[in-house]
Amino acid sequence: MDIQFTAPLTDAPLQESDPAFPSQPLDEALVGNRPLWQQRQQLVHHLDLTGSTTSQLTIVADAWLSAADATLLLTGQADHITDATSGETIAWTSESRTTLAPGNGSFRIRSAADLLAIHRQLMSADAVNYHAGSVSPDATVDGFLMIDKGSSIDSGATITGTVAIGKGSSIGSNVTLTGLVAIGNNATIGDQCELTDCIVYPDTHVATGSSHSQQILVP
Numbered sequence: 290m291d292i293q294f295t296a297p298l299t300d301a302p303l304q305e306s307d308p309a310f311p312s313q314p315l316d317e318a319l320v321g322n323r324p325l326w327q328q329r330q331q332l333v334h335h336l337d338l339t340g341s342t343t344s345q346l347t348i349v350a351d352a353w354l355s356a357a358d359a360t361l362l363l364t365g366q367a368d369h370i371t372d373a374t375s376g377e378t379i380a381w382t383s384e385s386r387t388t389l390a391p392g393n394g395s396f397r398i399r400s401a402a403d404l405l406a407i408h409r410q411l412m413s414a415d416a417v418n419y420h421a422g423s424v425s426p427d428a429t430v431d432g433f434l435m436i437d438k439g440s441s442i443d444s445g446a447t448i449t450g451t452v453a454i455g456k457g458s459s460i461g462s463n464v465t466l467t468g469l470v471a472i473g474n475n476a477t478i479g480d481q482c483e484l485t486d487c488i489v490y491p492d493t494h495v496a497t498g499s500s501h502s503q504q505i506l507v508p
Contacts, residue, residue: 294350321411322453322471352379353407355394401505412469416451
Protein backbone atom coordinates (compact mmCIF):
# COMPACT_ATOMS: atom_id res chain seq x y z
CA MET A 290 0.00 0.00 0.00
CA ASP A 291 1.44 3.36 -1.10
CA ILE A 292 0.36 6.18 1.24
CA GLN A 293 1.09 9.77 0.23
CA PHE A 294 0.55 13.00 2.13
CA THR A 295 -0.09 16.27 0.33
CA ALA A 296 0.85 19.70 1.63
CA PRO A 297 -1.38 21.04 4.44
CA LEU A 298 -4.50 22.90 3.36
CA THR A 299 -3.34 25.90 5.40
CA ASP A 300 0.10 27.43 5.80
CA ALA A 301 -0.74 29.11 9.11
CA PRO A 302 0.68 27.38 12.21
CA LEU A 303 -2.26 26.05 14.20
CA GLN A 304 -0.83 27.24 17.52
CA GLU A 305 -1.16 30.89 16.42
CA SER A 306 -4.94 30.57 16.64
CA ASP A 307 -5.04 28.01 19.46
CA PRO A 308 -2.68 28.64 22.41
CA ALA A 309 -3.36 25.12 23.71
CA PHE A 310 -1.97 23.54 20.55
CA PRO A 311 1.55 22.09 21.05
CA SER A 312 4.27 24.08 19.29
CA GLN A 313 6.10 21.24 17.55
CA PRO A 314 5.36 20.03 13.98
CA LEU A 315 1.94 18.45 13.60
CA ASP A 316 3.32 14.97 12.82
CA GLU A 317 5.09 14.98 16.20
CA ALA A 318 1.90 15.82 18.13
CA LEU A 319 1.17 13.18 20.75
CA VAL A 320 -2.17 11.38 20.37
CA GLY A 321 -3.01 8.14 22.14
CA ASN A 322 0.54 8.03 23.59
CA ARG A 323 2.31 7.98 20.21
CA PRO A 324 3.27 10.69 17.68
CA LEU A 325 0.65 11.38 15.03
CA TRP A 326 2.90 10.08 12.21
CA GLN A 327 3.24 6.75 13.98
CA GLN A 328 -0.50 6.49 14.61
CA ARG A 329 -1.15 7.06 10.92
CA GLN A 330 1.19 4.22 10.00
CA GLN A 331 -0.30 1.92 12.64
CA LEU A 332 -3.85 2.63 11.47
CA VAL A 333 -3.23 1.49 7.91
CA HIS A 334 -0.98 -1.39 9.01
CA HIS A 335 -3.79 -2.86 11.11
CA LEU A 336 -6.51 -2.56 8.49
CA ASP A 337 -7.86 -5.69 6.86
CA LEU A 338 -6.93 -5.08 3.23
CA THR A 339 -8.76 -8.17 1.97
CA GLY A 340 -10.79 -7.04 -1.01
CA SER A 341 -8.86 -3.80 -1.43
CA THR A 342 -9.42 -2.28 -4.86
CA THR A 343 -6.58 0.27 -4.83
CA SER A 344 -2.87 0.38 -4.16
CA GLN A 345 -2.56 4.12 -3.45
CA LEU A 346 -4.07 6.32 -0.76
CA THR A 347 -3.52 10.09 -0.54
CA ILE A 348 -4.21 12.03 2.67
CA VAL A 349 -3.97 15.78 3.23
CA ALA A 350 -1.10 16.42 5.66
CA ASP A 351 -3.15 18.35 8.22
CA ALA A 352 -6.03 15.86 8.26
CA TRP A 353 -6.88 12.74 10.22
CA LEU A 354 -8.37 9.73 8.42
CA SER A 355 -10.31 7.32 10.63
CA ALA A 356 -10.11 3.56 10.26
CA ALA A 357 -13.75 3.43 9.12
CA ASP A 358 -13.17 5.95 6.32
CA ALA A 359 -9.87 4.36 5.28
CA THR A 360 -11.77 1.09 4.85
CA LEU A 361 -14.38 2.82 2.65
CA LEU A 362 -11.63 4.14 0.39
CA LEU A 363 -9.58 0.98 0.17
CA THR A 364 -12.57 -1.25 -0.59
CA GLY A 365 -13.89 1.06 -3.31
CA GLN A 366 -17.04 2.15 -1.47
CA ALA A 367 -15.87 5.75 -1.87
CA ASP A 368 -13.03 7.43 -3.73
CA HIS A 369 -13.01 10.70 -1.78
CA ILE A 370 -13.57 11.49 1.90
CA THR A 371 -14.55 15.04 2.80
CA ASP A 372 -14.38 17.02 6.03
CA ALA A 373 -17.94 16.86 7.35
CA THR A 374 -17.79 20.52 8.45
CA SER A 375 -16.05 22.30 5.57
CA GLY A 376 -16.72 19.88 2.71
CA GLU A 377 -13.03 19.94 1.74
CA THR A 378 -11.59 16.70 0.37
CA ILE A 379 -9.11 15.30 2.89
CA ALA A 380 -8.33 11.83 1.46
CA TRP A 381 -8.76 10.04 -1.83
CA THR A 382 -7.79 7.06 -3.96
CA SER A 383 -8.70 8.51 -7.34
CA GLU A 384 -8.77 11.89 -9.07
CA SER A 385 -12.19 11.15 -10.59
CA ARG A 386 -14.31 12.25 -7.59
CA THR A 387 -16.98 9.71 -8.55
CA THR A 388 -18.09 8.75 -5.04
CA LEU A 389 -17.74 11.27 -2.20
CA ALA A 390 -18.44 10.41 1.45
CA PRO A 391 -18.55 12.81 4.41
CA GLY A 392 -15.97 11.98 7.05
CA ASN A 393 -17.00 9.59 9.80
CA GLY A 394 -14.40 10.45 12.41
CA SER A 395 -12.17 12.05 9.76
CA PHE A 396 -11.46 15.78 9.72
CA ARG A 397 -8.88 18.50 9.29
CA ILE A 398 -6.78 19.08 12.39
CA ARG A 399 -7.37 22.70 13.29
CA SER A 400 -7.04 22.82 17.07
CA ALA A 401 -6.09 21.08 20.29
CA ALA A 402 -9.71 19.89 20.48
CA ASP A 403 -9.17 17.99 17.22
CA LEU A 404 -6.06 16.28 18.63
CA LEU A 405 -8.10 15.28 21.66
CA ALA A 406 -10.79 13.86 19.35
CA ILE A 407 -8.16 11.68 17.63
CA HIS A 408 -6.87 10.71 21.07
CA ARG A 409 -10.36 9.52 22.07
CA GLN A 410 -10.71 7.44 18.89
CA LEU A 411 -7.38 5.72 19.38
CA MET A 412 -7.61 5.13 23.12
CA SER A 413 -11.14 3.72 22.81
CA ALA A 414 -9.90 1.22 20.22
CA ASP A 415 -6.66 0.36 22.03
CA ALA A 416 -8.14 -1.03 25.25
CA VAL A 417 -5.75 -3.71 26.50
CA ASN A 418 -3.82 -4.44 29.68
CA TYR A 419 -0.03 -4.28 29.56
CA HIS A 420 1.93 -4.04 32.80
CA ALA A 421 5.67 -3.67 32.23
CA GLY A 422 6.07 -1.02 34.93
CA SER A 423 5.46 -1.01 38.69
CA VAL A 424 1.97 -0.67 40.15
CA SER A 425 1.52 -0.35 43.91
CA PRO A 426 -0.66 -3.07 45.44
CA ASP A 427 -2.54 -0.21 47.12
CA ALA A 428 -3.50 1.35 43.78
CA THR A 429 -6.94 0.68 42.29
CA VAL A 430 -7.26 -0.17 38.59
CA ASP A 431 -10.79 -0.40 37.22
CA GLY A 432 -10.37 -0.53 33.47
CA PHE A 433 -7.45 -0.92 31.10
CA LEU A 434 -3.90 0.05 32.02
CA MET A 435 -0.89 0.07 29.69
CA ILE A 436 2.24 0.98 31.62
CA ASP A 437 5.69 0.73 30.04
CA LYS A 438 9.08 -0.15 31.52
CA GLY A 439 10.53 2.07 34.21
CA SER A 440 7.23 3.74 35.08
CA SER A 441 5.55 3.51 38.46
CA ILE A 442 2.18 4.14 40.08
CA ASP A 443 2.22 4.91 43.80
CA SER A 444 -0.15 3.88 46.56
CA GLY A 445 -3.67 5.25 46.67
CA ALA A 446 -3.81 5.99 42.95
CA THR A 447 -7.12 5.28 41.22
CA ILE A 448 -7.39 4.46 37.52
CA THR A 449 -10.81 4.28 35.90
CA GLY A 450 -11.08 3.94 32.14
CA THR A 451 -8.25 3.40 29.66
CA VAL A 452 -4.83 4.76 30.59
CA ALA A 453 -1.53 4.48 28.68
CA ILE A 454 1.74 5.44 30.38
CA GLY A 455 5.06 5.58 28.55
CA LYS A 456 8.55 4.75 29.81
CA GLY A 457 10.16 6.24 32.90
CA SER A 458 7.12 8.14 34.17
CA SER A 459 6.07 8.57 37.80
CA ILE A 460 2.44 8.65 38.96
CA GLY A 461 2.26 9.99 42.53
CA SER A 462 0.21 8.83 45.47
CA ASN A 463 -3.56 9.37 45.50
CA VAL A 464 -3.60 10.42 41.85
CA THR A 465 -6.89 9.91 39.98
CA LEU A 466 -6.79 9.10 36.27
CA THR A 467 -10.24 8.92 34.70
CA GLY A 468 -11.50 8.24 31.19
CA LEU A 469 -8.98 8.18 28.34
CA VAL A 470 -5.57 9.35 29.56
CA ALA A 471 -2.24 9.11 27.72
CA ILE A 472 0.99 9.99 29.52
CA GLY A 473 4.25 10.21 27.57
CA ASN A 474 7.77 9.16 28.55
CA ASN A 475 9.54 10.61 31.59
CA ALA A 476 6.53 12.55 32.83
CA THR A 477 5.79 13.23 36.49
CA ILE A 478 2.24 13.39 37.84
CA GLY A 479 2.32 14.96 41.29
CA ASP A 480 0.53 13.54 44.32
CA GLN A 481 -3.25 14.00 44.46
CA CYS A 482 -3.57 15.16 40.84
CA GLU A 483 -6.76 14.51 38.92
CA LEU A 484 -6.63 13.96 35.15
CA THR A 485 -9.67 13.24 32.98
CA ASP A 486 -9.41 12.57 29.22
CA CYS A 487 -5.99 14.24 28.95
CA ILE A 488 -2.79 13.94 26.95
CA VAL A 489 0.41 14.50 28.94
CA TYR A 490 3.49 15.13 26.82
CA PRO A 491 6.89 13.56 27.56
CA ASP A 492 9.00 15.31 30.21
CA THR A 493 5.98 17.16 31.59
CA HIS A 494 5.61 17.80 35.32
CA VAL A 495 1.99 18.09 36.48
CA ALA A 496 1.86 20.03 39.72
CA THR A 497 0.81 18.34 42.95
CA GLY A 498 -2.91 18.62 43.66
CA SER A 499 -3.82 20.09 40.27
CA SER A 500 -6.90 19.06 38.31
CA HIS A 501 -7.18 18.89 34.50
CA SER A 502 -9.96 17.76 32.17
CA GLN A 503 -9.82 17.36 28.36
CA GLN A 504 -6.48 19.15 28.13
CA ILE A 505 -3.12 18.70 26.44
CA LEU A 506 -0.40 19.22 29.06
CA VAL A 507 3.09 20.11 27.81
CA PRO A 508 6.46 20.81 29.50
